[in-house]
Each structure stands twice: as structure tokens, then as C-alpha cells.
Amino acid sequence: MKQKRYAGAVLLVLALVATVFYLFPLVLVAINSVKTTGEFTSNPFSLPTVLQWGNYSYAFGQMHFLTSLRNSLVITVSVCVLVSLLGAMAAYAVSRVKHKFVATVYYLMLASMCAPFQAYMIPLVKIYASQLGMNNSLIPVIYIGLGLNICFSIFLVRGFLNSIPKEIDEAALIDGCSSTKLFFNIIMPMLTPIQVTLLVFVAMGVWNDYLLSSLFLNTQEMRTLPMMIRVFCAQYSNDYAPMMAGLVMSILPMLAFYLAGQKQILEGVVQGSVKG
Amino acid sequence: MLSAQKRDVWKLILLFFVPAMFVWLTTMVIPFLYGIWISFVQWDGIGNNYEFIGLQNYIKIFSNAKFLQSLGRTAIYTIGTVALSNVLGIALGLLLTSALKGRNLFRTAIFVPNVIGGVAMGYIWKYIFNYGFTAIGISLGIQALSTSMLSDPTKAMIALIIVSSWQLSAYLMIIYVAGFTNVPAELVEAARVDGASSWSVLRNVRLPMIRSSLTICLFLAIVRSFMVFEVNMTLTDGGPFNTTEMIAFRIYNTAFVSLKFGNAQAQAVVLFVIVALISVCQAYFTSKREVQM
Numbered sequence: 140m141k142q143k144r145y146a147g148a149v150l151l152v153l154a155l156v157a158t159v160f161y162l163f164p165l166v167l168v169a170i171n172s173v174k175t176t177g178e179f180t181s182n183p184f185s186l187p188t189v190l191q192w193g194n195y196s197y198a199f200g201q202m203h204f205l206t207s208l209r210n211s212l213v214i215t216v217s218v219c220v221l222v223s224l225l226g227a228m229a230a231y232a233v234s235r236v237k238h239k240f241v242a243t244v245y246y247l248m249l250a251s252m253c254a255p256f257q258a259y260m261i262p263l264v265k266i267y268a269s270q271l272g273m274n275n276s277l278i279p280v281i282y283i284g285l286g287l288n289i290c291f292s293i294f295l296v297r298g299f300l301n302s303i304p305k306e307i308d309e310a311a312l313i314d315g316c317s318s319t320k321l322f323f324n325i326i327m328p329m330l331t332p333i334q335v336t337l338l339v340f341v342a343m344g345v346w347n348d349y350l351l352s353s354l355f356l357n358t359q360e361m362r363t364l365p366m367m368i369r370v371f372c373a374q375y376s377n378d379y380a381p382m383m384a385g386l387v388m389s390i391l392p393m394l395a396f397y398l399a400g401q402k403q404i405l406e407g408v409v410q411g412s413v414k415g
Numbered sequence: 416m417l418s419a420q421k422r423d424v425w426k427l428i429l430l431f432f433v434p435a436m437f438v439w440l441t442t443m444v445i446p447f448l449y450g451i452w453i454s455f456v457q458w459d460g461i462g463n464n465y466e467f468i469g470l471q472n473y474i475k476i477f478s479n480a481k482f483l484q485s486l487g488r489t490a491i492y493t494i495g496t497v498a499l500s501n502v503l504g505i506a507l508g509l510l511l512t513s514a515l516k517g518r519n520l521f522r523t524a525i526f527v528p529n530v531i532g533g534v535a536m537g538y539i540w541k542y543i544f545n546y547g548f549t550a551i552g553i554s555l556g557i558q559a560l561s562t563s564m565l566s567d568p569t570k571a572m573i574a575l576i577i578v579s580s581w582q583l584s585a586y587l588m589i590i591y592v593a594g595f596t597n598v599p600a601e602l603v604e605a606a607r608v609d610g611a612s613s614w615s616v617l618r619n620v621r622l623p624m625i626r627s628s629l630t631i632c633l634f635l636a637i638v639r640s641f642m643v644f645e646v647n648m649t650l651t652d653g654g655p656f657n658t659t660e661m662i663a664f665r666i667y668n669t670a671f672v673s674l675k676f677g678n679a680q681a682q683a684v685v686l687f688v689i690v691a692l693i694s695v696c697q698a699y700f701t702s703k704r705e706v707q708m
Contacts, residue, residue: 150515157507161525161585164539167547183546229435232427241432248436251443253694255642257666258687259446261680262453266446286442289435318427347532349645350667365534369649372538379542386535397530401523408589412631 165390172383179379194384198371202385203359207367208392214277214352214363215345218284219338225285226292226337227330231322233293234300235308245297248290256287256350264354279355284348288341295410299333300326339400340407346393364389454681459674472681481657482665482682488572489662493640495576496583500636501629503584508591509617526589528582533645540578541565541650568658571651575659578646583639587632594628595621627701634697641690662686 171179172194174187198204233245267279303326311321349365356362362370368389372382397404454472458465476482507525511518528536545563552560564570598621606616622629644663647653653660653668660668666686670679 147514147516150510150513153510154515154517154521157510158521158524161528161581164543164581165527165531167543168539171542180546183542183550225435225438228431232432236424236427236432238424238428241428244432244436247444248439251439251447253638253690254443254447255663255683255686255690257642257663257683259443259450259683260666261670261676261683262446262449263442265453265676266449282438283442286438289438290443293435318423319430322431343530347534349532349534354671365532368534368538372649379546382538383542386539389535390531393530393532394527397527398523401526405522405526405589408586409593412590412635 168383169387171380172387174380176378176380179383191380194381195388198381198385198388201375201381202367202371202388203362204367204385204388206360207362207364210277210356210361211346211363211365211392214280214284215342217277217281218288218345219342221281221285222288222292222341223334223338226289227296227327227334228322229289230293230296230300231326233297235305245293249294252290252294260350260354268355274355275357275361276355277361280352283351284345287351288344291411292337292341295337296330296333299330303329335400336403336407336410339396339403340411342396343393343404346396364392450680451684453677454684456677458676465677468677472677473685475678476681476685485660485662485665486685488659489641489643492572492576492579492643492661493637495573496579496640496643497633497636499576499580500583500587501632503580504587504591504632505622507584507588508595509621511588511592512595522589522592525585528585531582534649536578536582537646537649540574540581540646544574544650565651566655568655571655571659575643575646575651578650579640579643582646583636587636590628590632590635591625594625598624630697630700634693634700637693638690641686641693 167183170186171183173190173192174185175191178185178187233241263279263283267283268274271279273279307325308321311325312318316325347365348363349369352363353366353369356366359370368385371385375382455467455469456465457468457471511522511525515521531539544565548560549563552558552562564574602620602624603616606620611619642663643661644667647659647661647664648667651659653664662682663686666679666682669675669682673679
């Protein structure tokens with residue numbers, strides 16, 4: 140009994156040490172975001188003497204925070220809506236239609252998921268920015284973001300659909316329901332759990348993306364949050380305190396999202412890992 | 416009846432499958448094939464003046480020491496990150512499936528690094544290496560810590576491995592937690608009753624039982640490390656003196672800084688081949704294991 144309690148205490152200490160290791164960089168940035176740059180450089184571990192909230196208002200204005208936030212939101216929401224709709228529709232076809240064409244394309248789609256983005260990054264810029272003239276527009280970012288996530292979405296939803304009995308489809312079809320109606324009115328609502336898992340996962344990836352957006356967006360009005368952080372940290376490379384404030388502000392939306400949907404996100408990690 | 420059913424099949428394909436297929440073709444397949452062609456031309460990215468030069472780009476990159484060095488250091492970085500992140504991930508997985516109070520709370524907290532994007536993460540750690548650790552080094556009089564790790568080539572590489580593993584291990588932890596949770600409790604109990612030590616239970620029962628998680632995590636870590644980009648850009652910016660420029664970052668720089676698009680695309684095709692080979696290995700290992708079981 141005594142030994143068990145001792146073991147429990149050791150485990151707790153280990154877990155606390157681990158938590159400190161994984162969270163201290165963020166805590167440190169948060170603390171230093173309300174100090175002056177001088178206080179930070181002389182001792183990054185000291186607590187603030189006077190809370191410098193001015194860092195936040197300064198960073199907020201300099202970063203054009205709301206503009207970037209809006210762009211990030213527009214891209215993320217659009218990609219999520221399109222991925223969940225087109226992905227589910229295609230997954231339904233893959234799951235219900237027994238046709239060589241669909242099966243072949245589906246396997247090619249799965250195989251293509253392992254290709255690194257760099258392999259088609261340059262042609263994407265050439266096609267969408269130069270040839271189609273969609274430079275500095277959110278549209279190619281949304282469209283390509285959709286393309287980068289569609290295969291994973293089909294894969295995930297298809298697995299879920301296979302567990303929904305086909306008798307449901309047959310009953311509806313016999314009752315004279317069209318296949319379109321069947322899908323949108325009966326199947327789609329049943330997909331909610333897997334869609335939530337998929338979307339929180341996709342949203343996190345799209346929200347944090349830097350590379351794709353940086354290829355197409357170049358003016359300040361078009362920048363996303365990760366791009367803004369990059370520009371801000373490069374420009375004000377000696378003014379650390381507002382930079383910390385900017386970093387905290389850029390993290391907060393996603394952190395809030397995570398705390399609200401953590402169960403689905405962690406579920407998405409497990410489900411997403413078996414895609415290989 | 417049959418023709419009506421057949422018509423329905425094509426309706427489903429056209430209406431439901433073709434839109435997604437179109438997106439896939441136009442964002443992945445066509446650009447990929449186009450990319451292979453670009454790797455055979457000399458092109459500065461502006462206008463349409465490209466010239467077909469066959470394998471010249473490939474010959475050029477393979478005779479370029481910097482490209483080979485970049486590949487080599489990406490391999491070193493990958494080995495370091497894969498090892499460290501998996502060791503930490505397994506340790507966390509064990510810890511957070513043990514009889515620990517508030518396990519879920521700890522899991523939630525430790526996963527947080529993955530919520531932050533690569534750009535912000537790189538900057539956060541840059542300040543910690545440049546000011547945090549140096550402050551500790553100076554106040555404790557530790558010579559090795561008193562100058563920033565990021566200004567020394569070897570230490571900068573280690574810093575990159577630490578930061579990547581910090582994030583990746585928290586991600587892998589979730590997969591390992593799922594793996595350890597699925598190990599039947601009776602099996603572990605039976606081994607304990609038979610007098611096996613904790614270490615022996617871990618080595619001979621629990622680790623073999625999570626082999627599929629292990630395969631997934633190893634390959635996930637390999638592929639992710641081989642394609643590292645954002646942290647590379649923000650934490651070290653490839654420096655000092657280009658000694659930490661990994662292959663994905665190098666491709667980006669060759670294309671969008673030096674504007675040598677054909678050359679960059681040839682490097683990208685090489686990266687593709689490497690990642691594809693790794694994926695084939697993964698498929699092989701996964702199917703082999705399934706046959707055994």
C-alpha cells in the first residue's frame with residue numbers, strides 16, 4: 140500500500156516535469172510579452188514589474204492583426220466547408236459504387252498523399268499565379284488547400300461510410316428516394332462525428348500553413364497570421380517585447396479552438412496516423 | 416431495371432466523384448507531371464523563355480556539393496529527430512497510460528506544442544536559445560551555454576533536432592497512448608504474476624504489442640523530418656553559414672530566392688523519389704506484419 144502511494148507520487152512528479160518541458164517556452168513568451176524589451180534582454184526569467192499591455196496594442200496595430208485574422212479565417216473556413224462537402228460526396232461514391240474506374244482513381248489518390256508538397260509547389264505557382272493570373276488572391280490558396288486535403292478526407296469518410304449498412308440506402312431507394320436526396324438528407328447527417336474529427340484536424344493544418352499562402356499572397360492586405368508573424372518578427376528584429384505580444388496573439392485563436400475541440404483533435408491524430 | 420441501375424451508377428460517379436477528382440487532378444496530378452517537365456528545362460521563372468536541356472539539371476545538382484551536403488544533413492537531422500521524438504513519445508505514452516491521476520489533463524497540456532504553427536514555434540524557440548539559455552549559462556557560469564547554440568553549426572543542428580522533437584514527440588505520444596491502451600491488461604497481468612520485472616514486461620510484452628503504433632510513428636517521423644521547412648526557416652534560417660539548410664528549405668530558396676526554377680524542380684523530384692521510397696518501405700513493413708498476425 141505504502142509502495143503504491145510512493146509510485147503514484149513518482150508518476151505525478153514525472154508528469155509535472157514533462158508538462159513543464161512542453162509548456163515552458165509558451166509561458167516564457169507570455170510572461171515576456173508584458174515586459175519591456177530591456178527587461179527581457181537583461182533577464183528573460185524575471186517577472187514583469189509593470190504590466191506592459193501597450194506591447195499588445197502596438198503589435199495589434201503594427202501587425203494589422205484583424206486583417207490577417209480575417210484572411211486566415213476566410214481561407215480556413217472555405218477549405219473546411221469545401222473539403223467536408225466534396226470529400227463526403229466522393230467518399231460516398233467510392234463506398235457505394237462498385238466500378239473499376241472509381242476504385243483505380245481512389246487508390247491513386249491514396250498513393251498521391253505521400254508526395255511531398257515541394258514536388259508540385261513550383262508548377263502550382265506557375266499554373267495558378269502566372270498562367271491563370273490568380274496572383275495575390277485567396278482563391279488559389281483555398282482551392283489548392285482543398286486539393287491538399289481532399290484525398291485524406293475521402294479516405295477518412297469512406298472508412299466511416301463502410302460501417303453504415305447498405306440496407307439503409309436500399310430501403311430509401313425502394314421508397315423512391317433519389318440518390319442525391321438519399322445522400323444529402325439521410326447519409327450526410329449520419330457523417331457528423333467523422334466530419335467533426337476531420338474538420339478540426341484539417342482546420343489546424345490550414346490555419347497554421349505558411350508555405351502555401353506565402354507562395355500566392357504578397358501584399359499586407361492579403362497576409363495570413365503565420366505570414367504576418369514572419370514579416371513582423373523579421374522587421375522588428377530588435378524590439379522583442381511587442382514581438383512576443385504578437386506571437387501570443389497569433390497563438391491564442393488556435394489555442395482556444397484546441398481547448399474547445401481537444402477531444403476531436405486528439406481523435407483526429409490517432410485516425411489520421413493510420414492513413415499510410 | 417439494370418439500365419436504370421447502371422444510369423444511377425454513372426450519375427453517382429459524375430455528380431459525386433468527379434468534382435473531387437477534378438480538384439485532385441488540377442492541384443496534384445497535373446502540377447506533378449508538369450513539374451517533371453520543368454526539371455528538364457532551364458527556366459528563370461519570368462516569362463516563357465525556357466530551354467529544354469534534358470538531364471542537365473540533374474547532372475548539375477548531383478555534381479553540386481551543396482545539394483549533396485544538404486541531403487546529408489537532412490538525413491542526420493532525420494535520424495536525430497526520429498530517435499529523440501520516438502523515445503520521448505514512448506516514454507510519454509507509458510507515463511500517460513499508467514495509474515496516474517489526471518492523465519487526460521496532462522495529455523491535453525503536453526499536446527499543446529502541436530497547436531502552434533511552425534513559424535511561431537521557430538521564433539519562440541529562437542528567443543529561448545538566444546536569450547533564455549544564454550541567461551542561464553551566464554548566471555551559472557556554464558561556458559557552453561553562455562553563447563547562443565544557434566551561432567554554432569553543430570549546436571544549431573542539435574537545437575533544430577530538440578525543437579522538432581519537442582513538438583513531434585507530443586504528437587507521437589497520442590498515437591502511443593492509443594497503442595498502449597489497446598494492449599490487453601490480462602497479458603501484462605499474466606506476465607507480472609509470472610514474476611517478470613517491469614522492464615521485462617515492457618520489453619517483452621508491451622513494446623511488441625504496440626508494433627503497429629511503432630511502425631506508424633517511425634515512418635511518420637521520418638517523412639515529416641525529411642520535409643521539414645518552417646522551423647528550419649524561422650529558427651536558424653539555414654544558418655550559421657548555411658550549415659542547417661535542409662533539403663525542403665533549399666528547394667524553396669533555389670526557386671524563390673535564386674529564381675532557378677528548373678534546378679529547384681530537379682531537387683524536388685529527387686526529394687519526391689526519396690519520400691516515395693520511404694513510403695514503399697512503410698507499405699512493405701505494414702503488410703508483412705499483417706501477414707504474420
